[in-house]
Amino acid sequence: xxxxxxxxxxxxxxxxxxxxxxxxxxxxxxxxxxxxxxxxxxxxxxxxxxxxxxxxxxxxxxxxxxxxxxxxxxxxxxxxxxxxxxxxxxxxxxxxxxxxxxxxxxxxxxxxxxxxxxxxxxxxxxxxxxxxxxxxxxxxxxxxxxxxxxxxxxxxxxxxxxxxxxxxxxxxxxxxxxxxxxxxxxxxxxxxxxxxxxxxxxxxxxxxxxxxxxxxxxxxxxxxxxxxxxxxxxxxxxxxxxxxxxxxxxxxxxxxxxxxxxxxxxxxxxxxxxxxxx
Ligand code: PXL
Numbered sequence: 001x002x003x004x005x006x007x008x009x010x011x012x013x014x015x016x017x018x019x020x021x022x023x024x025x026x027x028x029x030x031x032x033x034x035x036x037x038x039x040x041x042x043x044x045x046x047x048x049x050x051x052x053x054x055x056x057x058x059x060x061x062x063x064x065x066x067x068x069x070x071x072x073x074x075x076x077x078x079x080x081x082x083x084x085x086x087x088x089x090x091x092x093x094x095x096x097x098x099x100x101x102x103x104x105x106x107x108x109x110x111x112x113x114x115x116x117x118x119x120x121x122x123x124x125x126x127x128x129x130x131x132x133x134x135x136x137x138x139x140x141x142x143x144x145x146x147x148x149x150x151x152x153x154x155x156x157x158x159x160x161x162x163x164x165x166x167x168x169x170x171x172x173x174x175x176x177x178x179x180x181x182x183x184x185x186x187x188x189x190x191x192x193x194x195x196x197x198x199x200x201x202x203x204x205x206x207x208x209x210x211x212x213x214x215x216x217x218x219x220x221x222x223x224x225x226x227x228x229x230x231x232x233x234x235x236x237x238x239x240x241x242x243x244x245x246x247x248x249x250x251x252x253x254x255x256x257x258x259x260x261x262x263x264x265x266x267x268x269x270x271x272x273x274x275x276x277x278x
Contacts, residue, residue, distance in 0.1 A: 002229045003031040003072070005097075006222075007059070007090055008079030008109075010036045014043040015262025016215035017080050017109075021222040027269045028226040028276060033073070035062050035093070038082045044118040045214050046261060052119075054082065059089035063096060073097060077225040079218060080109040082119070084127045094134050103228060106135035106174070107221040111143040114153040125150075133173030137228070139221055141181045145169055159184060159192075163201060166194035178238065180220060183208050190242050193234060204238050206246045211253055215262045220245045227276065240275045247271055 004025055008017040018034055025032040037059060041051040076094055081087050094104055108128040110120055125147035132138045132148065146153040149168050162179055169177040176195045183189040190205030220241045227237035248263040255264065
């Protein structure tokens with residue numbers, strides 16, 4: 001059985017980060033270990049007055065304990081991290097646990113729609129860029145990519161611009177990059193992927209649904225990290241991750257008034273299992 005460790009926060013209510021990654025990765029038949037980096041009462045988008053318990057000190061303690069047991073992971077998958085100190089501890093973790101065959105998957109979850117999430121200062125993206133330099137694959141949206149590359153955020157772009165950003169992202173040090181939430185025409189949205197080792201690009205699009213829910217980035221990343229860990233090629237893994245994310249959004253739209261804090265991804269798990277076995 002494949003084994004992933006995911007390192008990100010627990011948002012107790014709201015469906016994102018670990019409460020999305022753990023059920024999806026487990027459902028895909030992959031063992032999922034976790035390192036919770038902080039505990040929040042809710043995610044930081046759309047809720048006022050959330051609590052935040054910093055578990056930064058625990059990251060290195062958990063790491064040292066695990067080293068005594070020589071634990072091994074097929075994939076190290078990182079998501080939302082709350083501070084520079086957490087990023088430093090995660091980099092130490094990668095240095096200690098990455099083997100030749102380990103996939104290091106970094107989702108630099110910190111911003112969307114041109115803005116950093118609540119709680120991050122303008123220096124944070126440069127630290128996230130340091131973590132990205134350690135990755136085999138990174139999956140930023142355009143906002144996160146723009147912050148890490150220190151270029152202006154724009155919503156009007158063409159294919160050439162996106163390809164250039166992908167090359168620049170790989171210039172940070174990662175081997176492969178996926179830009180998420182890309183829309184060249186109104187009716188479609190999807191991802192563009194670049195492999196700097198083979199210099200190949202691949203794009204995959206699905207419907208552009210005029211609705212946005214928290215945690216959809218985490219859904220995409222968890223399924224992509226899972227599919228790649230299972231040994232699928234990038235094309236198939238990206239297709240499954242995009243299609244599943246779209247399915248969860250469509251599933252939630254009829255209930256969006258009461259369920260605007262996250263998607264009803266749970267009822268889409270049978271669809272996911274069907275896709276990965278097909
Ligand atoms: O989905 C990304 C995410 C993860 N964790 C926390 C967040 C967010 C997005 O807002 O607030 C705490």
